[in-house]
Amino acid sequence: MNVLNAMEPPVDELLFDLHADGDRGTLSLCGVLDAVNVPAIRPTLDRIVASDVQLVVVDMSGLQMIDSSGIAVIVSLFKRTRARGGTVHVTGLRDQPRAIFELLHLDRLLQAKAS
Numbered sequence: 001m002n003v004l005n006a007m008e009p010p011v012d013e014l015l016f017d018l019h020a021d022g023d024r025g026t027l028s029l030c031g032v033l034d035a036v037n038v039p040a041i042r043p044t045l046d047r048i049v050a051s052d053v054q055l056v057v058v059d060m061s062g063l064q065m066i067d068s069s070g071i072a073v074i075v076s077l078f079k080r081t082r083a084r085g086g087t088v089h090v091t092g093l094r095d096q097p098r099a100i101f102e103l104l105h106l107d108r109l110l111q112a113k114a115s
Contacts, residue, residue, distance in 0.1 A: 012031075012032050012034070012037075013037070014029065014031045014032055014033055014034075014037035014041065015029075015030040016029050016030070016041055016044065018047070020048075020051065023052060023053055023054040023055060024053065024054070024055045024056075024057070025048055025051070025053035025055070026056075026058075027044070027045075027048065027057070027058045027059065028059040028061075028062065029058065029059065029060050030062030030063065031062065031063065031064060032063075032065045033063060033065070033066045033067070033070030033073070033074075033097075034065065034066070034067040034069055034070055035067060035068075035069035035070075037070075038069045038070060041073065042073065045073065045076070045077050048081070049077070049080045049084070053081075053086065054085065054086040054087065055086065055087050055089070056077065056081055057090075057091055058074065058077070058089070058090045058091070058110075059092050060090055060091065060092045060093050061091070061092025061094065062092070064095065064097075065097065066100055071100065071104065074088075074090070074106075075106070078109070078110060088110055089110060089111045090113070091113045092113070092114075093107065093113070093114045094114060098114055
């Protein structure tokens with residue numbers, strides 16, 4: 001797991017950090033969530049789903065770009081978390097990720113909040 005310690009990640013890189021506190025977890029994303037980077041984040045998402053976390057907040061304020069693979073992994077997190085009685089919210093949407101979430105109406109499904 002990479003820690004968000006840089007203001008601007010290298011081009012096409014994904015930095016992410018997971019912080020869990022009781023039944024709430026926050027996953028912060030920075031950079032690009034695409035087909036190249038999805039495999040790196042899957043184990044972290046699996047840990048979230050397997051944990052006692054009931055509310056997952058995905059902070060996308062540092063996300064510059066997301067593609068269909070990135071959307072798929074977020075939707076999968078939502079479905080798997082909901083199947084065990086939890087909730088996923090997305091915060092910090094801006095620029096291209098915000099446009100994609102709005103186009104697909106995922107902003108409503110995931111109770112997304114823009115930054």
